[in-house]
Amino acid sequence: MSRDVATAIRNQAVDDKQQRSLTAWGFLAPYGIAVVLLVALPALLNVAYAFTDHTGLTRDPQFIGLANVRRLGSDSFLVDSLEASLFHVALSVPLRMLAAVGLGLLFAAPRPGGRWFRAAVYLPTVIPDVALAVLFLWVLNPLYGPLNQLLGLFGHPGFNWLAEPTTARIGVVLMLLFPIGEGFLVVLATRRLLNARLYEAAALEGCGPFGQLRRLTLPMLAPVLVLLAVRDTILTLQVNFVPAYVLTDGRPANATLYLPVYIFDHAFEFSGFAYAALITIVLMAVTATIIVAQLLVVRRWRVLR
Amino acid sequence: MTAARSDRPVTAMGIGLYGLTKSYGSVCALDGVDLEISAGELVTLVGPSGSGKSTILRLIAGLDRPDAGRIEVGGVDVTVTPPHRRAVAMVFQDYALYPHLTVHGNLSFGLRVRKIPREQADRQVRAAAQRLGIEDVLDRHPDEMSGGQRQRVALARAVVREPKVYLLDEPLASLDAQLRVATRTDLLALHRELSTTTIHVTHDQAEAMTLGDRVVVLEAGRVRQSGPPQEVYDEPVDTFVAGFLGSPPMNLVPGGGVLGGGPGEIVGVRPEDLLLESDGPILARVEAVEALGSETVVVARCGDGTVLATRTGPRSRARPGDTVRLRIGDPGRLHRFDAGTGRRR
Numbered sequence: 001m002s003r004d005v006a007t008a009i010r011n012q013a014v015d016d017k018q019q020r021s022l023t024a025w026g027f028l029a030p031y032g033i034a035v036v037l038l039v040a041l042p043a044l045l046n047v048a049y050a051f052t053d054h055t056g057l058t059r060d061p062q063f064i065g066l067a068n069v070r071r072l073g074s075d076s077f078l079v080d081s082l083e084a085s086l087f088h089v090a091l092s093v094p095l096r097m098l099a100a101v102g103l104g105l106l107f108a109a110p111r112p113g114g115r116w117f118r119a120a121v122y123l124p125t126v127i128p129d130v131a132l133a134v135l136f137l138w139v140l141n142p143l144y145g146p147l148n149q150l151l152g153l154f155g156h157p158g159f160n161w162l163a164e165p166t167t168a169r170i171g172v173v174l175m176l177l178f179p180i181g182e183g184f185l186v187v188l189a190t191r192r193l194l195n196a197r198l199y200e201a202a203a204l205e206g207c208g209p210f211g212q213l214r215r216l217t218l219p220m221l222a223p224v225l226v227l228l229a230v231r232d233t234i235l236t237l238q239v240n241f242v243p244a245y246v247l248t249d250g251r252p253a254n255a256t257l258y259l260p261v262y263i264f265d266h267a268f269e270f271s272g273f274a275y276a277a278l279i280t281i282v283l284m285a286v287t288a289t290i291i292v293a294q295l296l297v298v299r300r301w302r303v304l305r
Numbered sequence: 306m307t308a309a310r311s312d313r314p315v316t317a318m319g320i321g322l323y324g325l326t327k328s329y330g331s332v333c334a335l336d337g338v339d340l341e342i343s344a345g346e347l348v349t350l351v352g353p354s355g356s357g358k359s360t361i362l363r364l365i366a367g368l369d370r371p372d373a374g375r376i377e378v379g380g381v382d383v384t385v386t387p388p389h390r391r392a393v394a395m396v397f398q399d400y401a402l403y404p405h406l407t408v409h410g411n412l413s414f415g416l417r418v419r420k421i422p423r424e425q426a427d428r429q430v431r432a433a434a435q436r437l438g439i440e441d442v443l444d445r446h447p448d449e450m451s452g453g454q455r456q457r458v459a460l461a462r463a464v465v466r467e468p469k470v471y472l473l474d475e476p477l478a479s480l481d482a483q484l485r486v487a488t489r490t491d492l493l494a495l496h497r498e499l500s501t502t503t504i505h506v507t508h509d510q511a512e513a514m515t516l517g518d519r520v521v522v523l524e525a526g527r528v529r530q531s532g533p534p535q536e537v538y539d540e541p542v543d544t545f546v547a548g549f550l551g552s553p554p555m556n557l558v559p560g561g562g563v564l565g566g567g568p569g570e571i572v573g574v575r576p577e578d579l580l581l582e583s584d585g586p587i588l589a590r591v592e593a594v595e596a597l598g599s600e601t602v603v604v605a606r607c608g609d610g611t612v613l614a615t616r617t618g619p620r621s622r623a624r625p626g627d628t629v630r631l632r633i634g635d636p637g638r639l640h641r642f643d644a645g646t647g648r649r650r
Binding site: 195197203219220222305 | 366367368388389390393394395397399401403404405406414415418419446462466
């Protein structure tokens with residue numbers, strides 16, 4: 001009798017468990033289906049297309065083996081594109097991090113008018129990329145742009161920003177230095193979570209503001225900083241598409257022909273859909289390599305516990 | 306108001322607070338506090354929340370500046386001296402251990418800031434860790450330790466500084482009851498060993514009674530009474546102190562009532578000075594009985610509505626609803642206060 005009851009209870013428990021996991025899968029399903037249909041499947045298709053002669057216009061792409069890969073090796077535009085992207089990420093990620101962390105820490109403490117400053121820092125993030133780019137066409141204008149006028153105040157003749165390769169790249173970096181709202185918010189929120197007592201304890205030990213920044217704030221923010229650096233690397237390699245398209249269209253001398261721009265050109269302007277697909281894989285490989293390098297440095301320096 | 310003095314003379318490394326006033330916004334935290342503490346003395350500041358206990362510590366530490374008044378450490382005016390030049394070490398209630406550093410890192414933090422050579426720092430850290438019995442957790446992080454261990458690390462971090470003054474802000478408040486009693490004993494032993502001037506803040510009156518050479522009762526930013534714990538307990542200067550120290554608190558009867566007395570005074574008697582006796586003169590009905598194991602607290606209501614608490618031995622046979630008779634053990638142990646000012650008469 002009691003064994004029957006025990007069995008019944010066990011069966012009931014198993015049923016409950018199955019019921020629960022069924023419910024869980026039910027809730028996960030919409031997201032799972034979307035991920036499969038909108039992300040995983042296209043990504044797999046993308047890999048498949050990379051080994052075909054697909055133009056994006058015809059219906060029956062033919063498998064052509066490693067022909068596209070061989071083409072990569074002799075593509076001097078790709079070299080320019082890689083160089084432009086690496087230049088951008090090398091300059092943009094540290095500067096954006098510096099701006100987000102600096103402003104986040106500066107405005108984390110309550111100060112008069114703080115909310116207006118915080119809103120001002122976040123504002124460029126909600127402006128559409130294209131609008132910001134059009135604004136920067138004016139900012140960087142060599143004749144009447146405010147940036148050259150500002151340089152003029154210091155007796156500098158100014159630059160022909162978008163006409164010179166290096167200054168064009170710097171112009172794009174400058175523009176992308178403004179939409180840093182998410183990183184700013186994350187740093188600000190994390191800093192506010194840190195225990196004020198720790199800073200008082202440090203002050204009692206003779207630790208001044210810079211000591212506190214170096215010995216307390218930055219080490220305690222480290223996990224968040226690593227996260228932001230990885231995220232910004234992924235982001236920065238991709239978001240330079242809009243400024244490059246609006247400001248320079250990849251010019252001058254391919255200086256701003258960033259990988260996303262080059263991919264777009266091949267896919268939608270040169271009817272080289274398959275080749276573009278292959279370059280997206282290159283972009284992914286570049287991104288992954290940089291992130292792995294970052295994480296190796298993080299581990300080497302023991303930034304995280 | 307004259308400074309509340311201890312018996313010992315104020316010598317070098319004692320602390321003097323003179324007319325200390327501090328407000329946070331519209332809230333007055335300290336209202337003219339005068340207090341002198343001799344070198345090597347262990348003083349306990351006790352009072353309800355918001356009485357200004359922690360504010361006094363923060364002002365002595367230099368974490369806040371007083372609005373008015375003077376702070377002396379060792380006869381030197383340190384009112385505007387930055388915190389790290391004051392040779393004081395503070396232990397916070399939540400310990401404020403650096404979460405990203407190991408215990409060793411926590412203890413050596415200040416030494417590294419002051420650029421003490423690594424070997425010497427290591428020696429000092431190990432000595433302090435040994436003193437507090439935490440040598441075997443030096444490479445752990447704070448979140449890998451128990452509350453008691455963390456508390457010891459916080460104390461060790463203060464000891465490493467070799468300060469002239471220890472400021473302990475409710476260091477035992479976050480510990481469970483058993484550990485608190487054990488640590489209280491350790492704290493006393495540590496103070497005896499180091500004999501460094503120590504100010505200990507608490508709102509736990511048992512701690513206040515057992516821990517200090519002297520207890521200072523604060524209320525609303527003012528010193529109400531200062532003296533050896535037993536003296537403050539036996540001779541409270543006013544009704545506030547009488548009601549604050551002791552558990553259950555002193556029975557205070559306006560007008561005297563059943564305790565005898567006249568209008569214009571408040572008569573008080575400690576529960577232990579009120580005896581349950583079958584031929585006692587005070588008739589009362591038992592309202593509640595709290596058996597605490599080692600003793601029993603009987604709360605009874607007299608005919609005129611006065612509620613009196615009395616402390617008797619364990620296993621009292623009184624039950625709610627019973628009629629009992631009470632007697633004042635020693636009429637000399639009655640306390641008389643002025644009804645208008647609350648001051649002792």
